Amino acid sequence: MKFWEIGKRNLKEIYRNRVVLGFLLGMPLAFMLVFCSAFAGEQASPISMSIVDEDQSQTSAAFIQYLGSIDAIELNEPIHSEESQAQEDLENGKISFYLLIPSGFQAAKQAQQTINLELVYKAADPMLGLQVKPIIEAVGSEFLGVAPPLNVELKGTESKIKNETVNFFAPGIAVFGLMILIATGAGMIAGDREKGFLARMLTTPAKPWDFILGYSLPFIPVLIISTLIYLGVGIGLGLTIVGNLGYAFLIFFLIGLCSIGIAMIVGTLLKSESQAPICWVFIVPMAMISGAWFSVEGMPSAVKSVAEALPFIHAIDASRAVINGSSFSAVMPDIYWLIGWAVVLFATGIMLFRRTMVS
Amino acid sequence: MNAVQTFKLTKEFDGLVAVNGVDLEIKKGELFSFLGPNGAGKTTTIRMLCCLLKPTKGSASILGYDVVKTPFAVKRVIGVSPQETILSERLNCWENLALIGKIHGLSSNEVKTRSQELLETMGLMERSKDQVRKFSGGMKRRLSIAMALVSNPQVLFLDEPTLGLDPQSRRAVWEYIAGLKGKKTILLTTHYMEEADSLSDRIGIIDEGGVVALGTAQELKANTFGMRNMVVSTEHLTAEVIADLHSKYSRVAVSKGDLKISHKDLNFKEIVDYLHSRGVTVYSAVLEQPTLEDVFIQITGKKLRD
Numbered sequence: 257m258k259f260w261e262i263g264k265r266n267l268k269e270i271y272r273n274r275v276v277l278g279f280l281l282g283m284p285l286a287f288m289l290v291f292c293s294a295f296a297g298e299q300a301s302p303i304s305m306s307i308v309d310e311d312q313s314q315t316s317a318a319f320i321q322y323l324g325s326i327d328a329i330e331l332n333e334p335i336h337s338e339e340s341q342a343q344e345d346l347e348n349g350k351i352s353f354y355l356l357i358p359s360g361f362q363a364a365k366q367a368q369q370t371i372n373l374e375l376v377y378k379a380a381d382p383m384l385g386l387q388v389k390p391i392i393e394a395v396g397s398e399f400l401g402v403a404p405p406l407n408v409e410l411k412g413t414e415s416k417i418k419n420e421t422v423n424f425f426a427p428g429i430a431v432f433g434l435m436i437l438i439a440t441g442a443g444m445i446a447g448d449r450e451k452g453f454l455a456r457m458l459t460t461p462a463k464p465w466d467f468i469l470g471y472s473l474p475f476i477p478v479l480i481i482s483t484l485i486y487l488g489v490g491i492g493l494g495l496t497i498v499g500n501l502g503y504a505f506l507i508f509f510l511i512g513l514c515s516i517g518i519a520m521i522v523g524t525l526l527k528s529e530s531q532a533p534i535c536w537v538f539i540v541p542m543a544m545i546s547g548a549w550f551s552v553e554g555m556p557s558a559v560k561s562v563a564e565a566l567p568f569i570h571a572i573d574a575s576r577a578v579i580n581g582s583s584f585s586a587v588m589p590d591i592y593w594l595i596g597w598a599v600v601l602f603a604t605g606i607m608l609f610r611r612t613m614v615s
Numbered sequence: 616m617n618a619v620q621t622f623k624l625t626k627e628f629d630g631l632v633a634v635n636g637v638d639l640e641i642k643k644g645e646l647f648s649f650l651g652p653n654g655a656g657k658t659t660t661i662r663m664l665c666c667l668l669k670p671t672k673g674s675a676s677i678l679g680y681d682v683v684k685t686p687f688a689v690k691r692v693i694g695v696s697p698q699e700t701i702l703s704e705r706l707n708c709w710e711n712l713a714l715i716g717k718i719h720g721l722s723s724n725e726v727k728t729r730s731q732e733l734l735e736t737m738g739l740m741e742r743s744k745d746q747v748r749k750f751s752g753g754m755k756r757r758l759s760i761a762m763a764l765v766s767n768p769q770v771l772f773l774d775e776p777t778l779g780l781d782p783q784s785r786r787a788v789w790e791y792i793a794g795l796k797g798k799k800t801i802l803l804t805t806h807y808m809e810e811a812d813s814l815s816d817r818i819g820i821i822d823e824g825g826v827v828a829l830g831t832a833q834e835l836k837a838n839t840f841g842m843r844n845m846v847v848s849t850e851h852l853t854a855e856v857i858a859d860l861h862s863k864y865s866r867v868a869v870s871k872g873d874l875k876i877s878h879k880d881l882n883f884k885e886i887v888d889y890l891h892s893r894g895v896t897v898y899s900a901v902l903e904q905p906t907l908e909d910v911f912i913q914i915t916g917k918k919l920r921d
Contacts, residue, residue, distance in 0.1 A: 261717045265703055265710070272705040272746065452701040456762075459665045459695040460718040461687050 258462045262470025266444065270474060280440055281482060284433030288489055291425045291549060303388055306332040306354035308342045313362035320357070322399045329391065339376075346378065352551075353377030355392060365400060378580075387551070426490030427504065427575035428548035431568060433482050434512045435539045437475055441519025443532030445471055449612070450528040464610045471523075471609075472516050472602075479512035498581035507578065507587070510594040511571035517601025524608040547572050567597035616679050618643045618770050618800035619664065623673035626659050633659045635824035636673065641817075643678075643769075644797045648811040649804040650907075651821035652915050657804040658698055660821070661772050664802070665695050677770055691719070694768030698775045698804075700755040704748035708739050708758055711747060712765045719766035726765070733761040736791060753784035760788065771795070773803045777810060789814060808907040818907070822915045835910045843881040844903040847874040850896040859893075866913075877909060 270276055307323070309316050324331045332351060336342045342354040356374040364371045373396065375388055448454040457467070483505060487495070497504075522535060545552065545559050546568035552560055563569040574590035584591075619641035626634040634656040641647045649657045662668040664675055666686035674681060680688040703711055709730055716726035734740045737757040742750065747758060760776055776792070777785040785807075792814055795801060805811050811818050812832045820828040820835070828835055849872055857874075860867045866877035876886060883902055890897050905913075 258718045261714055265706060265714050268710070269703060269705050452697055452699050453703065455667055456695065456697055456701045457718075458667055459690060459693065460715060461690040461720070462718050463687070466718075 258460075259466040259469035259473070262457065262462065262466055263473040266471060267474035267477065269444070270440070270478065276440055276443075280436055280478065281433075281485060283436060284429050284482070284486060285489060287432065287549075288426065288429045288486065288493070291429060303391070304330045304332055304352075305388070306336065306342050306345065306351045308336045308339045308354055308356045310337065310339065310359040311357050311361035312337060312359075315362035315365055316357045319361070319396075319399055323355075323395060326391075326395055329395070342376070346376065353388065371396070371400065422490060422494040423496055423580060424576065425549070426486065426493070426495045427579055428543075428546075428572050430483060430486035430490070430508055431511055431546070431571045431575065432539075432543045432548040433486055434479055434508060434515050435543060435568065437479060437512060437515040438518045438522065438539055439532055439535035441471075441475055441516055442522035442526060442535055443529050445520065445523025446526035446532055447529030449523075454612075464606075468520070468606050468609055472520065472605075475512070475516045475519070479509065479516075483508045483512070495579070497579055499578045500584065501579070503578040503584050503587070504575045507571050507575045507591070507594065510591070510598055511567060513598040514567045514571075514594065514601055517598060517605045520605030521601065521608055524605070524612050542566060542568050545569075567594050570594055616643075617641060618645070618678055619647075619675075619802060621660075621664075621673065621675040624660065624663060624670055624675050625672035626656075626663060626668060627671045632824050634663070634670075637821070637824075637826055639819065639826070641800060641802060643800055645816045646792070646796050646801040646803065646814055648815035648818045649802065649821055650806075650808070650811050650818055650911060651804075655821045655915075656824040657821055658774055661695075661774050661802065661804060665693060665772060666690060692769045693772060694763035694766055694770070695772045696760045696763035696774065696776055698778065700752065700759045702747045702755055702758060702762070705746050707746055708734055708743040708761075711758060711762055715762045716765045721766060729765050729767065730761075733764055737761050738787065753780050756780055757784065757788065760791070768799070770800045770802070773801060775804055775806065777805070777807060785810075808911060812907045820911060820914050828910070828914050832907055836905050836907065843878065844905050844909065845876045845881055845883060845886060845900060846903060847876070847886070847890065847900045848872065848898040849874055849890065850898070852895050853893070856890070856893045856895060866909075877905060877913075 270280075305323070307320055309320060320331070320335060323329055336354075339356060342351070342356075345351045346354065354376050356376060358372060358374070361371060363369075373392060375392060377388075445454075448457075454467075462470075487501070487504070491497070522532075526532060526534070542563075543549065545555065545563040546566065547563070548568070552563060552569065555563075570590035570593045574587035574594075577587050578584065617640045619639060621637050621639040624634060624637040624639075625632070637656075637660055639647075649660070651657045659668065663670050664677060664682060666682050666689050669683060674683070676682065677689045678692050680692070682689050703714065706714065712730040712733065713723075713726045716729060717723075721729065731740075734743050737760070739754060739758060739761070742754065747755060750758070756776070756779070760773065763771060763773065773792070777788050780788065789810060792801065792803070796814070796816070803811075803814070815832060817829065817831055818835060819826050852869065852872065852874065857867065857869060860874075860876060864876050864878040864881075866875075868875040881902070883900065887897055887900055
């Protein structure tokens with residue numbers, strides 16, 4: 257149980273270093289409070305949109321054509337005539353939202369009555385609906401050549417969620433919080449190497465596995481406590497757990513393991529503890545393009561591809577989905593992706609760590 | 616069987632030879648000191664013996680265990696106090712000692728008994744429950760040595776154990792090390808000649824990666840070079856006389872009228888007569904054995920090292 261002694265030492269070093277501990281838990285909490293309390297964002301690139309045209313009129317066709325000519329919008333093909341088709345795509349995750357043009361659209365226009373449009377989106381991504389609504393309102397008013405009466409109604413697919421914004425942000429920021437383990441873990445390993453503590457420990461009969469477990473295990477209670485705190489604060493701010501909290505915990509645990517694996521890799525590559533902040537060059541952009549704070553809808557496809565190749569976006573999407581009521585089987589592809597990454601990262605970390613043991 | 620044995624032990628870093636074919640035989644229970652200028656290869660040699668560096672060429676064994684083939688067997692029988700005072704800063708003395716002791720397989724009771732004994736010996740008991748980051752340099756150094764000893768190792772490596780200590784702390788550490796003589800095999804590196812002179816059974820002087828002199832302090836001083844020192848208290852010493860002495864003797868140093876001459880087979884009468892003949896007043900003249908520092912400078916030269 258030599259690893260246990262090394263692990264105990266590392267846990268004490270983390271626990272007794274108030275700056276590290278405060279940073280590890282404090283920063284994501286601050287993010288959560290700020291993001292859940294107030295939010296403002298802008299969409300920078302075309303938003304991919306599906307259309308359900310129940311009206312099937314000349315006016316609705318012209319409106320759709322007009323929508324397609326707007327730079328900020330990219331229309332998905334085909335245009336559905338029945339809502340059930342779009343609903344199925346939404347449930348299967350093929351689309352994030354759709355615009356419903358109800359029957360009577362042309363008649364309402366001709367009669368100059370109030371025109372109702374519906375934006376139907378995933379409750380897991382409420383920010384998307386909030387971003388798209390003003391665009392549709394502006395485009396619709398322009399097309400119709402009139403000031404409202406145009407009523408675009410936002411309609412989430414889940415109704416049990418009390419505060420959709422919190423349900424959007426809390427899982428994303430929890431994953432971001434677990435990404436901070438990368439910087440703290442890497443800093444700890446690099447610091448121990450720089451100060452010679454690791455070399456001193458390497459003169460003892462501890463085996464490579466003792467070091468690997470000793471440096472990774474202490475972060476597991478940290479990640480469990482962090483997750484509990486994030487979820488606790490999220491619930492305090494209005495997070496509604498519609499689905500299974502255990503599944504969410506499993507997802508957070510897996511992304512935490514990925515972060516620890518990255519920490520081991522980076523920690524062995526860094527020359528000193530003072531270089532650890534370089535991790536933020538990776539963490540912050542990854543959190544952004546993985547949808548921790550903003551929807552990834554509308555991001556350039558190249559950026560989305562990078563994000564989707566990495567584990568974070570899968571953890572964020574899957575945790576949001578299971579908290580909002582999706583079944584475990586619906587997020588299995590994300591889970592497999594996370595397990596795969598955890599294995600690859602740990603194996604690489606172990607390999608590099610062993611190499612540093614004897615130069 | 617020797618406690619430490621090396622054969623043509625060599626370490627190169629990117630073509631730079633740090634340790635060059637070192638042959639050593641250190642007997643069980645012997646206290647062996649490594650003396651050498653900065654960058655001579657002392658610490659690199661110790662790091663190879665502690666299994667932290669792989670030798671480029673040659674071999675080394677500790678109590679018969681090869682450092683490359685059986686590193687974990689070596690690590691079970693050694694204790695190491697590194698040159699830098701390396702501790703777990705947010706742990707207290709007990710926790711630091713328990714960490715090393717338990718990794719070496721000691722039970723909780725054994726760790727407790729051993730730690731208590733070491734903390735009392737090293738004068739750390741009073742502050743034993745404080746986090747060590749609050750300790751002075753001397754206290755940290757003493758704890759570092761205690762950590763090397765907690766597992767009761769058969770072979771102890773002490774890399775500059777008294778570096779940066781005040782005279783009181785240094786003497787306390789020396790006394791403790793002297794008390795271990797004969798009970799453990801100790802390999803010590805130091806810059807302090809007095810430390811090596813008073814503590815060591817044998818001394819190896821290492822320079823530019825190789826062992827250039829080996830023996831007891833007395834052997835190094837007397838036999839190896841046969842050097843003797845003469846200290847003469849004078850007046851009216853001229854530059855011409857000093858230059859003349861420089862040309863005749865191995866080392867000549869002048870400080871405030873005191874003339875120190877080092878040379879093999881020094882002739883006391885001949886020097887006094889020569890000084891009188893050149894009009895130099897001689898108040899007193901004393902013959903001395905050379906110090907270890909004289910030997911060290913004689914062997915390694917005066918050139919500054921980095």
